[in-house]
Amino acid sequence: MVDAEKVVLVAGAGSSAPGWSIGKATSVLMARSGAKVIALDSNAEAAHATAREIEHIGGICLPLQGDITRPEEMDHVLKIATERFGPVSTLIANAGIGKTGGIQETSVADLQRIQQTNVESLLLLSKRLIPGMIERGAGCIVSVASVAGIRYVGYPHLAYSVTKAALIQMTKLIAHEYADRNIRANTVIPGLIDTPRIQKNVGAVFSSSNDMEEVRKKRDAQVPMKRMGTAWEVAHAIAFLASDQASYITGTELIVDGGLTGKY
Ligand SMILES: NC(=O)c1ccc[n+]([C@@H]2O[C@H](COP(=O)([O-])OP(=O)(O)OC[C@H]3O[C@@H](n4cnc5c(N)ncnc54)[C@H](O)[C@@H]3O)[C@@H](O)[C@H]2O)c1
Known part of the structure:
Protein backbone atom coordinates (compact mmCIF):
# COMPACT_ATOMS: atom_id res chain seq x y z
CA MET A 1 0.00 0.00 0.00
CA VAL A 2 2.93 2.36 0.51
CA ASP A 3 3.46 3.18 -3.19
CA ALA A 4 6.67 2.54 -5.05
CA GLU A 5 9.40 5.20 -5.17
CA LYS A 6 9.04 5.90 -1.48
CA VAL A 7 12.04 5.79 0.80
CA VAL A 8 10.85 4.71 4.21
CA LEU A 9 12.95 5.02 7.34
CA VAL A 10 11.68 2.61 9.99
CA ALA A 11 13.14 3.51 13.39
CA GLY A 12 13.14 0.40 15.55
CA ALA A 13 12.85 -1.93 12.55
CA GLY A 14 14.19 -4.91 14.44
CA SER A 15 12.66 -7.09 17.10
CA SER A 16 13.88 -7.26 20.70
CA ALA A 17 13.70 -11.08 20.52
CA PRO A 18 13.09 -13.62 17.75
CA GLY A 19 9.64 -13.30 16.21
CA TRP A 20 7.56 -10.52 14.68
CA SER A 21 7.74 -7.08 16.20
CA ILE A 22 5.69 -4.16 14.92
CA GLY A 23 8.72 -2.53 13.26
CA LYS A 24 9.76 -5.73 11.53
CA ALA A 25 6.26 -6.44 10.18
CA THR A 26 5.89 -2.80 9.08
CA SER A 27 9.23 -2.90 7.26
CA VAL A 28 8.16 -6.01 5.34
CA LEU A 29 4.78 -4.48 4.40
CA MET A 30 6.45 -1.30 3.17
CA ALA A 31 8.95 -3.27 1.08
CA ARG A 32 6.17 -5.46 -0.29
CA SER A 33 4.45 -2.34 -1.63
CA GLY A 34 7.60 -1.33 -3.48
CA ALA A 35 9.18 1.15 -1.08
CA LYS A 36 12.89 1.18 -0.36
CA VAL A 37 13.23 0.51 3.34
CA ILE A 38 15.92 1.71 5.71
CA ALA A 39 15.75 -0.72 8.62
CA LEU A 40 17.25 1.26 11.48
CA ASP A 41 17.80 -0.33 14.85
CA SER A 42 20.24 0.06 17.76
CA ASN A 43 20.70 -3.71 17.56
CA ALA A 44 22.60 -4.47 14.34
CA GLU A 45 21.61 -8.13 14.23
CA ALA A 46 17.93 -7.21 14.65
CA ALA A 47 18.16 -4.76 11.72
CA HIS A 48 19.83 -7.45 9.60
CA ALA A 49 17.17 -10.02 10.53
CA THR A 50 14.52 -7.64 9.18
CA ALA A 51 16.56 -7.05 6.02
CA ARG A 52 16.76 -10.83 5.47
CA GLU A 53 12.95 -11.08 5.63
CA ILE A 54 12.69 -8.31 3.04
CA GLU A 55 15.30 -9.86 0.76
CA HIS A 56 13.36 -13.12 1.04
CA ILE A 57 10.34 -11.49 -0.64
CA GLY A 58 12.49 -9.71 -3.23
CA GLY A 59 12.22 -6.27 -1.62
CA ILE A 60 14.83 -3.57 -1.15
CA CYS A 61 16.25 -2.86 2.28
CA LEU A 62 19.27 -1.19 3.81
CA PRO A 63 19.83 -2.38 7.40
CA LEU A 64 21.59 0.21 9.54
CA GLN A 65 22.67 0.23 13.14
CA GLY A 66 22.05 3.46 15.03
CA ASP A 67 20.66 4.79 18.28
CA ILE A 68 17.84 7.25 17.60
CA THR A 69 18.71 9.24 20.74
CA ARG A 70 22.19 10.13 19.43
CA PRO A 71 22.32 13.11 17.04
CA GLU A 72 25.73 12.23 15.53
CA GLU A 73 24.60 8.66 14.83
CA MET A 74 21.43 9.92 13.14
CA ASP A 75 23.46 12.32 10.97
CA HIS A 76 25.61 9.40 9.89
CA VAL A 77 22.62 7.09 9.27
CA LEU A 78 20.81 9.72 7.19
CA LYS A 79 23.91 10.45 5.14
CA ILE A 80 24.39 6.78 4.23
CA ALA A 81 20.68 6.25 3.65
CA THR A 82 20.39 9.26 1.34
CA GLU A 83 23.49 8.28 -0.63
CA ARG A 84 22.05 4.80 -1.23
CA PHE A 85 18.32 5.48 -1.71
CA GLY A 86 17.86 9.25 -2.05
CA PRO A 87 15.94 11.43 0.40
CA VAL A 88 13.66 9.90 3.01
CA SER A 89 9.99 10.42 2.11
CA THR A 90 8.46 8.64 5.09
CA LEU A 91 9.47 8.26 8.73
CA ILE A 92 7.99 5.53 10.89
CA ALA A 93 8.84 6.53 14.48
CA ASN A 94 8.32 3.09 15.98
CA ALA A 95 11.17 2.49 18.45
CA GLY A 96 9.94 2.65 22.01
CA ILE A 97 11.00 1.55 25.45
CA GLY A 98 9.40 1.51 28.88
CA LYS A 99 9.68 0.49 32.50
CA THR A 100 6.76 -0.60 34.63
CA GLY A 101 6.13 1.16 37.93
CA GLY A 102 4.59 4.33 39.32
CA ILE A 103 5.92 7.43 41.10
CA GLN A 104 8.07 5.63 43.67
CA GLU A 105 9.50 3.07 41.26
CA THR A 106 10.38 5.62 38.57
CA SER A 107 13.54 7.67 38.97
CA VAL A 108 14.08 10.96 37.20
CA ALA A 109 16.87 9.22 35.27
CA ASP A 110 14.38 6.51 34.14
CA LEU A 111 11.97 9.14 32.88
CA GLN A 112 14.73 11.02 31.07
CA ARG A 113 16.08 7.87 29.42
CA ILE A 114 12.63 6.75 28.27
CA GLN A 115 11.73 10.25 27.11
CA GLN A 116 14.88 10.40 24.99
CA THR A 117 13.88 7.30 23.06
CA ASN A 118 10.11 7.75 22.96
CA VAL A 119 9.85 11.51 22.42
CA GLU A 120 13.11 13.38 21.81
CA SER A 121 14.06 11.06 18.95
CA LEU A 122 11.04 12.31 16.98
CA LEU A 123 12.22 15.89 17.45
CA LEU A 124 15.74 14.95 16.47
CA LEU A 125 14.71 13.07 13.32
CA SER A 126 12.00 15.55 12.30
CA ILE A 150 -4.31 7.84 26.46
CA ARG A 151 -5.72 5.61 29.25
CA TYR A 152 -4.75 4.00 32.55
CA VAL A 153 -4.66 0.34 31.51
CA GLY A 154 -4.69 -1.35 34.90
CA TYR A 155 -1.13 -1.12 36.19
CA PRO A 156 1.36 1.72 36.72
CA HIS A 157 3.56 2.31 33.70
CA LEU A 158 4.35 5.92 34.46
CA ALA A 159 7.33 6.87 32.29
CA TYR A 160 6.04 4.88 29.33
CA SER A 161 2.53 6.38 29.56
CA VAL A 162 3.73 9.97 29.98
CA THR A 163 6.17 9.76 27.09
CA LYS A 164 3.70 8.06 24.76
CA ALA A 165 1.19 10.85 25.55
CA ALA A 166 3.89 13.39 24.63
CA LEU A 167 4.66 11.49 21.42
CA ILE A 168 1.00 11.67 20.36
CA GLN A 169 0.90 15.41 20.99
CA MET A 170 4.23 16.12 19.28
CA THR A 171 3.08 14.21 16.20
CA LYS A 172 -0.15 16.22 16.14
CA LEU A 173 1.81 19.46 16.44
CA ILE A 174 4.06 18.47 13.55
CA ALA A 175 0.93 17.79 11.48
CA HIS A 176 -0.48 21.23 12.22
CA GLU A 177 2.77 23.07 11.65
CA TYR A 178 3.39 21.49 8.24
CA ALA A 179 -0.09 20.68 6.92
CA ASP A 180 0.11 23.46 4.32
CA ARG A 181 3.39 22.01 3.03
CA ASN A 182 1.77 18.62 2.28
CA ILE A 183 3.54 16.89 5.14
CA ARG A 184 1.24 14.53 6.99
CA ALA A 185 1.83 13.23 10.52
CA ASN A 186 -0.34 10.71 12.34
CA THR A 187 -0.06 8.27 15.23
CA VAL A 188 -1.00 4.62 15.48
CA ILE A 189 -2.02 3.65 18.99
CA PRO A 190 -1.65 -0.10 19.57
CA GLY A 191 -3.36 -1.88 22.45
CA LEU A 192 -2.09 -5.16 23.88
CA ILE A 193 0.00 -6.70 21.12
CA ASP A 194 1.62 -10.12 21.17
CA THR A 195 5.21 -9.23 20.27
CA PRO A 196 8.45 -10.73 21.59
CA ARG A 197 9.12 -7.73 23.85
CA ILE A 198 6.20 -8.31 26.21
CA GLN A 199 8.00 -11.03 28.15
CA LYS A 200 10.88 -8.72 29.02
CA ASN A 201 8.89 -5.52 29.43
CA VAL A 202 5.60 -6.30 31.12
CA GLY A 203 5.59 -10.08 31.69
CA ALA A 204 6.11 -9.76 35.45
CA VAL A 205 3.01 -7.56 35.80
CA PHE A 206 0.80 -10.38 34.54
CA SER A 207 2.63 -13.39 36.02
CA SER A 208 4.93 -13.39 39.07
CA SER A 209 7.00 -16.19 37.50
CA ASN A 210 6.90 -14.49 34.07
CA ASP A 211 5.20 -17.59 32.68
CA MET A 212 4.33 -16.59 29.12
CA GLU A 213 1.31 -18.85 28.92
CA GLU A 214 -0.19 -17.09 31.94
CA VAL A 215 0.86 -13.66 30.61
CA ARG A 216 -0.84 -14.35 27.27
CA LYS A 217 -4.02 -15.70 28.89
CA LYS A 218 -4.37 -12.65 31.15
CA ARG A 219 -3.63 -10.15 28.39
CA ASP A 220 -6.05 -11.93 26.02
CA ALA A 221 -8.80 -11.85 28.65
CA GLN A 222 -8.56 -8.07 29.12
CA VAL A 223 -9.42 -7.30 25.52
CA PRO A 224 -13.08 -7.16 24.35
CA MET A 225 -12.07 -9.24 21.30
CA LYS A 226 -10.58 -11.74 23.79
CA ARG A 227 -7.15 -11.80 22.22
CA MET A 228 -4.07 -9.65 21.88
CA GLY A 229 -3.37 -8.13 18.49
CA THR A 230 -0.58 -9.26 16.21
CA ALA A 231 2.33 -7.17 15.00
CA TRP A 232 0.83 -7.46 11.50
CA GLU A 233 -2.49 -5.99 12.55
CA VAL A 234 -0.66 -2.89 13.79
CA ALA A 235 1.67 -2.83 10.79
CA HIS A 236 -1.29 -2.72 8.37
CA ALA A 237 -2.61 0.40 10.12
CA ILE A 238 0.83 2.02 9.93
CA ALA A 239 1.17 1.11 6.25
CA PHE A 240 -2.25 2.61 5.51
CA LEU A 241 -1.41 5.93 7.17
CA ALA A 242 1.93 5.98 5.34
CA SER A 243 0.28 5.34 1.97
CA ASP A 244 -1.19 7.71 -0.58
CA GLN A 245 -4.60 6.22 0.24
CA ALA A 246 -4.38 8.27 3.44
CA SER A 247 -3.54 11.47 1.56
CA TYR A 248 -6.21 13.57 3.36
CA ILE A 249 -5.51 12.20 6.85
CA THR A 250 -3.27 14.21 9.12
CA GLY A 251 -3.02 15.19 12.78
CA THR A 252 -5.00 12.23 14.02
CA GLU A 253 -4.68 8.88 15.79
CA LEU A 254 -5.67 5.40 14.67
CA ILE A 255 -6.33 3.08 17.62
CA VAL A 256 -5.65 -0.62 16.98
CA ASP A 257 -6.70 -2.32 20.21
CA GLY A 258 -9.49 -4.88 19.71
CA GLY A 259 -11.85 -2.51 21.56
CA LEU A 260 -9.69 -2.17 24.70
CA THR A 261 -9.93 1.60 25.19
CA GLY A 262 -13.71 1.41 24.98
CA LYS A 263 -13.62 -0.27 28.40
CA TYR A 264 -11.95 2.66 30.14
N1 LIG B 1 3.95 -4.89 22.04
C1 LIG B 1 2.96 -4.20 22.56
O1 LIG B 1 2.09 -4.70 23.27
C2 LIG B 1 2.87 -2.72 22.27
C3 LIG B 1 1.71 -2.07 22.65
C4 LIG B 1 1.59 -0.71 22.43
C5 LIG B 1 2.61 -0.02 21.81
N2 LIG B 1 3.75 -0.66 21.46
C6 LIG B 1 4.81 0.15 20.85
O2 LIG B 1 5.11 -0.34 19.56
C7 LIG B 1 6.49 -0.11 19.26
C8 LIG B 1 7.14 -1.43 18.85
O3 LIG B 1 6.93 -2.38 19.87
P1 LIG B 1 7.37 -3.90 19.73
O4 LIG B 1 6.60 -4.64 20.75
O5 LIG B 1 7.28 -4.32 18.32
O6 LIG B 1 8.88 -3.73 20.26
P2 LIG B 1 10.31 -4.41 20.13
O7 LIG B 1 10.98 -4.05 21.40
O8 LIG B 1 10.25 -5.86 19.75
O9 LIG B 1 10.98 -3.62 18.93
C9 LIG B 1 11.48 -2.34 19.10
C10 LIG B 1 12.81 -2.23 18.40
O10 LIG B 1 13.29 -0.89 18.65
C11 LIG B 1 14.68 -0.95 18.88
N3 LIG B 1 15.11 0.22 19.65
C12 LIG B 1 14.86 0.49 20.95
N4 LIG B 1 15.46 1.63 21.31
C13 LIG B 1 16.12 2.09 20.21
C14 LIG B 1 16.94 3.21 19.96
N5 LIG B 1 17.24 4.10 20.92
N6 LIG B 1 17.44 3.39 18.72
C15 LIG B 1 17.16 2.50 17.73
N7 LIG B 1 16.40 1.41 17.92
C16 LIG B 1 15.88 1.20 19.15
C17 LIG B 1 14.90 -2.26 19.62
O11 LIG B 1 16.24 -2.72 19.50
C18 LIG B 1 13.89 -3.18 18.95
O12 LIG B 1 14.47 -3.94 17.91
C19 LIG B 1 7.10 0.50 20.52
O13 LIG B 1 7.15 1.90 20.39
C20 LIG B 1 6.10 0.11 21.61
O14 LIG B 1 6.11 1.02 22.69
C21 LIG B 1 3.90 -1.99 21.66
Missing part, protein backbone atom coordinates in the same frame (compact mmCIF):
# COMPACT_ATOMS: atom_id res chain seq x y z
CA LYS A 127 14.45 18.46 12.47
CA ARG A 128 16.66 16.61 10.02
CA LEU A 129 14.00 15.19 7.68
CA ILE A 130 11.34 17.89 7.41
CA PRO A 131 13.44 20.50 5.53
CA GLY A 132 13.92 17.99 2.67
CA MET A 133 10.24 17.09 2.74
CA ILE A 134 9.34 20.79 2.42
CA GLU A 135 11.73 21.15 -0.50
CA ARG A 136 10.15 18.19 -2.30
CA GLY A 137 6.60 19.28 -1.43
CA ALA A 138 5.62 16.07 0.35
CA GLY A 139 6.42 13.97 3.38
CA CYS A 140 4.87 11.63 5.88
CA ILE A 141 5.45 10.68 9.50
CA VAL A 142 3.73 7.88 11.38
CA SER A 143 4.46 7.58 15.11
CA VAL A 144 3.76 4.47 17.13
CA ALA A 145 2.43 5.29 20.60
CA SER A 146 0.37 3.09 22.94
CA VAL A 147 -3.02 2.95 24.63
CA ALA A 148 -1.02 3.64 27.80
CA GLY A 149 -0.56 7.17 26.41
Whole structure:
Protein backbone atom coordinates (compact mmCIF):
# COMPACT_ATOMS: atom_id res chain seq x y z
CA MET A 1 0.00 0.00 0.00
CA VAL A 2 2.93 2.36 0.51
CA ASP A 3 3.46 3.18 -3.19
CA ALA A 4 6.67 2.54 -5.05
CA GLU A 5 9.40 5.20 -5.17
CA LYS A 6 9.04 5.90 -1.48
CA VAL A 7 12.04 5.79 0.80
CA VAL A 8 10.85 4.71 4.21
CA LEU A 9 12.95 5.02 7.34
CA VAL A 10 11.68 2.61 9.99
CA ALA A 11 13.14 3.51 13.39
CA GLY A 12 13.14 0.40 15.55
CA ALA A 13 12.85 -1.93 12.55
CA GLY A 14 14.19 -4.91 14.44
CA SER A 15 12.66 -7.09 17.10
CA SER A 16 13.88 -7.26 20.70
CA ALA A 17 13.70 -11.08 20.52
CA PRO A 18 13.09 -13.62 17.75
CA GLY A 19 9.64 -13.30 16.21
CA TRP A 20 7.56 -10.52 14.68
CA SER A 21 7.74 -7.08 16.20
CA ILE A 22 5.69 -4.16 14.92
CA GLY A 23 8.72 -2.53 13.26
CA LYS A 24 9.76 -5.73 11.53
CA ALA A 25 6.26 -6.44 10.18
CA THR A 26 5.89 -2.80 9.08
CA SER A 27 9.23 -2.90 7.26
CA VAL A 28 8.16 -6.01 5.34
CA LEU A 29 4.78 -4.48 4.40
CA MET A 30 6.45 -1.30 3.17
CA ALA A 31 8.95 -3.27 1.08
CA ARG A 32 6.17 -5.46 -0.29
CA SER A 33 4.45 -2.34 -1.63
CA GLY A 34 7.60 -1.33 -3.48
CA ALA A 35 9.18 1.15 -1.08
CA LYS A 36 12.89 1.18 -0.36
CA VAL A 37 13.23 0.51 3.34
CA ILE A 38 15.92 1.71 5.71
CA ALA A 39 15.75 -0.72 8.62
CA LEU A 40 17.25 1.26 11.48
CA ASP A 41 17.80 -0.33 14.85
CA SER A 42 20.24 0.06 17.76
CA ASN A 43 20.70 -3.71 17.56
CA ALA A 44 22.60 -4.47 14.34
CA GLU A 45 21.61 -8.13 14.23
CA ALA A 46 17.93 -7.21 14.65
CA ALA A 47 18.16 -4.76 11.72
CA HIS A 48 19.83 -7.45 9.60
CA ALA A 49 17.17 -10.02 10.53
CA THR A 50 14.52 -7.64 9.18
CA ALA A 51 16.56 -7.05 6.02
CA ARG A 52 16.76 -10.83 5.47
CA GLU A 53 12.95 -11.08 5.63
CA ILE A 54 12.69 -8.31 3.04
CA GLU A 55 15.30 -9.86 0.76
CA HIS A 56 13.36 -13.12 1.04
CA ILE A 57 10.34 -11.49 -0.64
CA GLY A 58 12.49 -9.71 -3.23
CA GLY A 59 12.22 -6.27 -1.62
CA ILE A 60 14.83 -3.57 -1.15
CA CYS A 61 16.25 -2.86 2.28
CA LEU A 62 19.27 -1.19 3.81
CA PRO A 63 19.83 -2.38 7.40
CA LEU A 64 21.59 0.21 9.54
CA GLN A 65 22.67 0.23 13.14
CA GLY A 66 22.05 3.46 15.03
CA ASP A 67 20.66 4.79 18.28
CA ILE A 68 17.84 7.25 17.60
CA THR A 69 18.71 9.24 20.74
CA ARG A 70 22.19 10.13 19.43
CA PRO A 71 22.32 13.11 17.04
CA GLU A 72 25.73 12.23 15.53
CA GLU A 73 24.60 8.66 14.83
CA MET A 74 21.43 9.92 13.14
CA ASP A 75 23.46 12.32 10.97
CA HIS A 76 25.61 9.40 9.89
CA VAL A 77 22.62 7.09 9.27
CA LEU A 78 20.81 9.72 7.19
CA LYS A 79 23.91 10.45 5.14
CA ILE A 80 24.39 6.78 4.23
CA ALA A 81 20.68 6.25 3.65
CA THR A 82 20.39 9.26 1.34
CA GLU A 83 23.49 8.28 -0.63
CA ARG A 84 22.05 4.80 -1.23
CA PHE A 85 18.32 5.48 -1.71
CA GLY A 86 17.86 9.25 -2.05
CA PRO A 87 15.94 11.43 0.40
CA VAL A 88 13.66 9.90 3.01
CA SER A 89 9.99 10.42 2.11
CA THR A 90 8.46 8.64 5.09
CA LEU A 91 9.47 8.26 8.73
CA ILE A 92 7.99 5.53 10.89
CA ALA A 93 8.84 6.53 14.48
CA ASN A 94 8.32 3.09 15.98
CA ALA A 95 11.17 2.49 18.45
CA GLY A 96 9.94 2.65 22.01
CA ILE A 97 11.00 1.55 25.45
CA GLY A 98 9.40 1.51 28.88
CA LYS A 99 9.68 0.49 32.50
CA THR A 100 6.76 -0.60 34.63
CA GLY A 101 6.13 1.16 37.93
CA GLY A 102 4.59 4.33 39.32
CA ILE A 103 5.92 7.43 41.10
CA GLN A 104 8.07 5.63 43.67
CA GLU A 105 9.50 3.07 41.26
CA THR A 106 10.38 5.62 38.57
CA SER A 107 13.54 7.67 38.97
CA VAL A 108 14.08 10.96 37.20
CA ALA A 109 16.87 9.22 35.27
CA ASP A 110 14.38 6.51 34.14
CA LEU A 111 11.97 9.14 32.88
CA GLN A 112 14.73 11.02 31.07
CA ARG A 113 16.08 7.87 29.42
CA ILE A 114 12.63 6.75 28.27
CA GLN A 115 11.73 10.25 27.11
CA GLN A 116 14.88 10.40 24.99
CA THR A 117 13.88 7.30 23.06
CA ASN A 118 10.11 7.75 22.96
CA VAL A 119 9.85 11.51 22.42
CA GLU A 120 13.11 13.38 21.81
CA SER A 121 14.06 11.06 18.95
CA LEU A 122 11.04 12.31 16.98
CA LEU A 123 12.22 15.89 17.45
CA LEU A 124 15.74 14.95 16.47
CA LEU A 125 14.71 13.07 13.32
CA SER A 126 12.00 15.55 12.30
CA LYS A 127 14.45 18.46 12.47
CA ARG A 128 16.66 16.61 10.02
CA LEU A 129 14.00 15.19 7.68
CA ILE A 130 11.34 17.89 7.41
CA PRO A 131 13.44 20.50 5.53
CA GLY A 132 13.92 17.99 2.67
CA MET A 133 10.24 17.09 2.74
CA ILE A 134 9.34 20.79 2.42
CA GLU A 135 11.73 21.15 -0.50
CA ARG A 136 10.15 18.19 -2.30
CA GLY A 137 6.60 19.28 -1.43
CA ALA A 138 5.62 16.07 0.35
CA GLY A 139 6.42 13.97 3.38
CA CYS A 140 4.87 11.63 5.88
CA ILE A 141 5.45 10.68 9.50
CA VAL A 142 3.73 7.88 11.38
CA SER A 143 4.46 7.58 15.11
CA VAL A 144 3.76 4.47 17.13
CA ALA A 145 2.43 5.29 20.60
CA SER A 146 0.37 3.09 22.94
CA VAL A 147 -3.02 2.95 24.63
CA ALA A 148 -1.02 3.64 27.80
CA GLY A 149 -0.56 7.17 26.41
CA ILE A 150 -4.31 7.84 26.46
CA ARG A 151 -5.72 5.61 29.25
CA TYR A 152 -4.75 4.00 32.55
CA VAL A 153 -4.66 0.34 31.51
CA GLY A 154 -4.69 -1.35 34.90
CA TYR A 155 -1.13 -1.12 36.19
CA PRO A 156 1.36 1.72 36.72
CA HIS A 157 3.56 2.31 33.70
CA LEU A 158 4.35 5.92 34.46
CA ALA A 159 7.33 6.87 32.29
CA TYR A 160 6.04 4.88 29.33
CA SER A 161 2.53 6.38 29.56
CA VAL A 162 3.73 9.97 29.98
CA THR A 163 6.17 9.76 27.09
CA LYS A 164 3.70 8.06 24.76
CA ALA A 165 1.19 10.85 25.55
CA ALA A 166 3.89 13.39 24.63
CA LEU A 167 4.66 11.49 21.42
CA ILE A 168 1.00 11.67 20.36
CA GLN A 169 0.90 15.41 20.99
CA MET A 170 4.23 16.12 19.28
CA THR A 171 3.08 14.21 16.20
CA LYS A 172 -0.15 16.22 16.14
CA LEU A 173 1.81 19.46 16.44
CA ILE A 174 4.06 18.47 13.55
CA ALA A 175 0.93 17.79 11.48
CA HIS A 176 -0.48 21.23 12.22
CA GLU A 177 2.77 23.07 11.65
CA TYR A 178 3.39 21.49 8.24
CA ALA A 179 -0.09 20.68 6.92
CA ASP A 180 0.11 23.46 4.32
CA ARG A 181 3.39 22.01 3.03
CA ASN A 182 1.77 18.62 2.28
CA ILE A 183 3.54 16.89 5.14
CA ARG A 184 1.24 14.53 6.99
CA ALA A 185 1.83 13.23 10.52
CA ASN A 186 -0.34 10.71 12.34
CA THR A 187 -0.06 8.27 15.23
CA VAL A 188 -1.00 4.62 15.48
CA ILE A 189 -2.02 3.65 18.99
CA PRO A 190 -1.65 -0.10 19.57
CA GLY A 191 -3.36 -1.88 22.45
CA LEU A 192 -2.09 -5.16 23.88
CA ILE A 193 0.00 -6.70 21.12
CA ASP A 194 1.62 -10.12 21.17
CA THR A 195 5.21 -9.23 20.27
CA PRO A 196 8.45 -10.73 21.59
CA ARG A 197 9.12 -7.73 23.85
CA ILE A 198 6.20 -8.31 26.21
CA GLN A 199 8.00 -11.03 28.15
CA LYS A 200 10.88 -8.72 29.02
CA ASN A 201 8.89 -5.52 29.43
CA VAL A 202 5.60 -6.30 31.12
CA GLY A 203 5.59 -10.08 31.69
CA ALA A 204 6.11 -9.76 35.45
CA VAL A 205 3.01 -7.56 35.80
CA PHE A 206 0.80 -10.38 34.54
CA SER A 207 2.63 -13.39 36.02
CA SER A 208 4.93 -13.39 39.07
CA SER A 209 7.00 -16.19 37.50
CA ASN A 210 6.90 -14.49 34.07
CA ASP A 211 5.20 -17.59 32.68
CA MET A 212 4.33 -16.59 29.12
CA GLU A 213 1.31 -18.85 28.92
CA GLU A 214 -0.19 -17.09 31.94
CA VAL A 215 0.86 -13.66 30.61
CA ARG A 216 -0.84 -14.35 27.27
CA LYS A 217 -4.02 -15.70 28.89
CA LYS A 218 -4.37 -12.65 31.15
CA ARG A 219 -3.63 -10.15 28.39
CA ASP A 220 -6.05 -11.93 26.02
CA ALA A 221 -8.80 -11.85 28.65
CA GLN A 222 -8.56 -8.07 29.12
CA VAL A 223 -9.42 -7.30 25.52
CA PRO A 224 -13.08 -7.16 24.35
CA MET A 225 -12.07 -9.24 21.30
CA LYS A 226 -10.58 -11.74 23.79
CA ARG A 227 -7.15 -11.80 22.22
CA MET A 228 -4.07 -9.65 21.88
CA GLY A 229 -3.37 -8.13 18.49
CA THR A 230 -0.58 -9.26 16.21
CA ALA A 231 2.33 -7.17 15.00
CA TRP A 232 0.83 -7.46 11.50
CA GLU A 233 -2.49 -5.99 12.55
CA VAL A 234 -0.66 -2.89 13.79
CA ALA A 235 1.67 -2.83 10.79
CA HIS A 236 -1.29 -2.72 8.37
CA ALA A 237 -2.61 0.40 10.12
CA ILE A 238 0.83 2.02 9.93
CA ALA A 239 1.17 1.11 6.25
CA PHE A 240 -2.25 2.61 5.51
CA LEU A 241 -1.41 5.93 7.17
CA ALA A 242 1.93 5.98 5.34
CA SER A 243 0.28 5.34 1.97
CA ASP A 244 -1.19 7.71 -0.58
CA GLN A 245 -4.60 6.22 0.24
CA ALA A 246 -4.38 8.27 3.44
CA SER A 247 -3.54 11.47 1.56
CA TYR A 248 -6.21 13.57 3.36
CA ILE A 249 -5.51 12.20 6.85
CA THR A 250 -3.27 14.21 9.12
CA GLY A 251 -3.02 15.19 12.78
CA THR A 252 -5.00 12.23 14.02
CA GLU A 253 -4.68 8.88 15.79
CA LEU A 254 -5.67 5.40 14.67
CA ILE A 255 -6.33 3.08 17.62
CA VAL A 256 -5.65 -0.62 16.98
CA ASP A 257 -6.70 -2.32 20.21
CA GLY A 258 -9.49 -4.88 19.71
CA GLY A 259 -11.85 -2.51 21.56
CA LEU A 260 -9.69 -2.17 24.70
CA THR A 261 -9.93 1.60 25.19
CA GLY A 262 -13.71 1.41 24.98
CA LYS A 263 -13.62 -0.27 28.40
CA TYR A 264 -11.95 2.66 30.14
N1 LIG B 1 3.95 -4.89 22.04
C1 LIG B 1 2.96 -4.20 22.56
O1 LIG B 1 2.09 -4.70 23.27
C2 LIG B 1 2.87 -2.72 22.27
C3 LIG B 1 1.71 -2.07 22.65
C4 LIG B 1 1.59 -0.71 22.43
C5 LIG B 1 2.61 -0.02 21.81
N2 LIG B 1 3.75 -0.66 21.46
C6 LIG B 1 4.81 0.15 20.85
O2 LIG B 1 5.11 -0.34 19.56
C7 LIG B 1 6.49 -0.11 19.26
C8 LIG B 1 7.14 -1.43 18.85
O3 LIG B 1 6.93 -2.38 19.87
P1 LIG B 1 7.37 -3.90 19.73
O4 LIG B 1 6.60 -4.64 20.75
O5 LIG B 1 7.28 -4.32 18.32
O6 LIG B 1 8.88 -3.73 20.26
P2 LIG B 1 10.31 -4.41 20.13
O7 LIG B 1 10.98 -4.05 21.40
O8 LIG B 1 10.25 -5.86 19.75
O9 LIG B 1 10.98 -3.62 18.93
C9 LIG B 1 11.48 -2.34 19.10
C10 LIG B 1 12.81 -2.23 18.40
O10 LIG B 1 13.29 -0.89 18.65
C11 LIG B 1 14.68 -0.95 18.88
N3 LIG B 1 15.11 0.22 19.65
C12 LIG B 1 14.86 0.49 20.95
N4 LIG B 1 15.46 1.63 21.31
C13 LIG B 1 16.12 2.09 20.21
C14 LIG B 1 16.94 3.21 19.96
N5 LIG B 1 17.24 4.10 20.92
N6 LIG B 1 17.44 3.39 18.72
C15 LIG B 1 17.16 2.50 17.73
N7 LIG B 1 16.40 1.41 17.92
C16 LIG B 1 15.88 1.20 19.15
C17 LIG B 1 14.90 -2.26 19.62
O11 LIG B 1 16.24 -2.72 19.50
C18 LIG B 1 13.89 -3.18 18.95
O12 LIG B 1 14.47 -3.94 17.91
C19 LIG B 1 7.10 0.50 20.52
O13 LIG B 1 7.15 1.90 20.39
C20 LIG B 1 6.10 0.11 21.61
O14 LIG B 1 6.11 1.02 22.69
C21 LIG B 1 3.90 -1.99 21.66
